[in-house]
Amino acid sequence: MDLILIRHPAPAIDAGVCYGKSDVPLAGNASESALALAARLAALGAPLPQHFATSPLQRCADIAQRLAQHVGCACEIDARLSEIDFGAWEGQRWDAIDRAALDAWAADLRHARTHGGESVAQFEARIGAWLERWREPMAEPVSSVLAVTHAGVMRTIASLLLGEPLETTLKWPLQMAAIVWLRRGAPGGGWRLLHWNV
Template sequence: MALTLVRHTTPQVAKGTCYGRTDLALADSFATEADTVLASLPDPGLLVSSPLTRCRTLAAHIADHLSHEIVVSEHWIEMDFGLWEGVPWAAIPRDQIDGWAEDFHHFDGHGGESVAMLERRVRAGLESLADNALVVTHAGCIKAACAIFGVNDGWDTDVPFGGMITLG
């Protein structure tokens, strides 16, 4: 299955803030970043987006350019960081960060999703895609897909805002 995953463009949020499910607006640089994304996109058979605004806005821009409809899917929403949402990473208690590092896949001490839960959701999303899909999503979902496919650096994959990876 050929699959292209596109990370949303830069969100409007203070640097160093933990955010996942928080529905953020996009930075003023959106138009420039979105045009850069368009310049290197394949023409997909299916266009899918996370339901969060930062992805749906980019997906709508792509849809207008390619004359495609968007399928919005909860499978591709970012990880829920629970009580950490909107908190500067530096303000999260050290013992909680250490707990996550010690049990990366199963830690849910923040009251949100564990990485294992995110991975299961992304796996279900992958199984529901048609060949040649393009998904506008988040860094966590892209990392999960890379880990599932066993490519790039798996969970350590780094995709910049507006960046993309093709799998399959």
Template sequence: MNATVPASGDGACVESKRIGSKHIGRHRIIDLVLVRHPEVAIAPGICYGRSNVLLNEPAGMSAKGIAAQLEALQVSGHLGVYSSPLDRCATVAAALASQWAMPCHIEDDLVELDFGDWELRRWDDIDRIEIDAWAADLEHGRPHGGESAAAVAQRAQRWLARACESEFAAKRRATPHDTPRTSSQNAARTSLQADRQTVVAVTHAGVIRMLASRLLEESIADGLKRPLDFGAVCRFTGETVALESTGASIRWSLQGWNLMPGAASLPQA
């Protein structure tokens, strides 16, 4: 499953260059790994959205299992570790970053959907009329007075663009300068050589589903049908492609959905 989105604007992370009369984008490959936080210590059937509920087990224990799963999936390259600010994500991401000896970046754009007046209420206690109103407009509806799914998708794409640029910039700074090249040599190298980077984020089911719907050009309703367990891994690959009209675009493909420890791959839908 794959889709192409513009390289300028939402979700873009292509550094483009104009060479001669052609607009050419640097060839980049992005390995995007989204991890849902582990199980939380709250009774089933409670809407907890942006509320800061705690984990069921120590974050370090969960992080070891997630790290082993990423190793089994051969996730490698320069790893940027990002997290929602809520404790159920941030503590796990910090433990992962510590294992990999790298910083953990806390990002407000990765926080779960704000359910407003529904927060910490039992789903069964919420007025059916409000639930039906939300179901009738999953994209933009907000009968709870909180945040819409579209708003979550927008800020998740904003984070992704920022994270990709940050990671590629870090890689360029860490790469030693090599032998000077002529303009024609630089042009050839830019068009043929791919930069590859890995971005890992520990976040929430809502954020993962909304971002996936944008990357794969699916509806929010279709995204909500995908199962997504606590501690599961979802993996995407983004690759820039040349387009006549815009110069470059990034094509996203889903490599694995709801991957759990001990499973190399599971059905993607």
């Protein structure tokens, strides 16, 4: 099975602002971005998706709806593909957030909820629940899944499927509009990374 993940293009928000689950729009034209992504997917030889999903946040959903029209399939909106909820930090500049609060969060990355939003463990569980539908056995096997989502989601999926510590995948570069392609071999087999940040 192929799992292809697309990070949304640049949102219309200042650099350095925490915007996790905040619903900010795209900075650019969604139709043009979707056409560019379709061309990049074709150049990679990506299969047409049997299932297409997107985060409900408009910076993903606006692209996904246009990309779905281009490839001729329906797109499912799935809240489990939303970015992590940073609670009270949403909309604040990272450099304006209390240093002690950031340090407390970093000291217990998986379980701290200093901001009052989701812990990383809660975030992982939400994404893991989405991944469960693609695990064996499936009533109707699906050979290719495409999802438009967020950097945190993509790094967490990579961690969960490849068995890499999240602390490692958080360091992997991931540009706006980046494509990540993972593949599972035989049913019940392991996952491997075909492309990262292309």
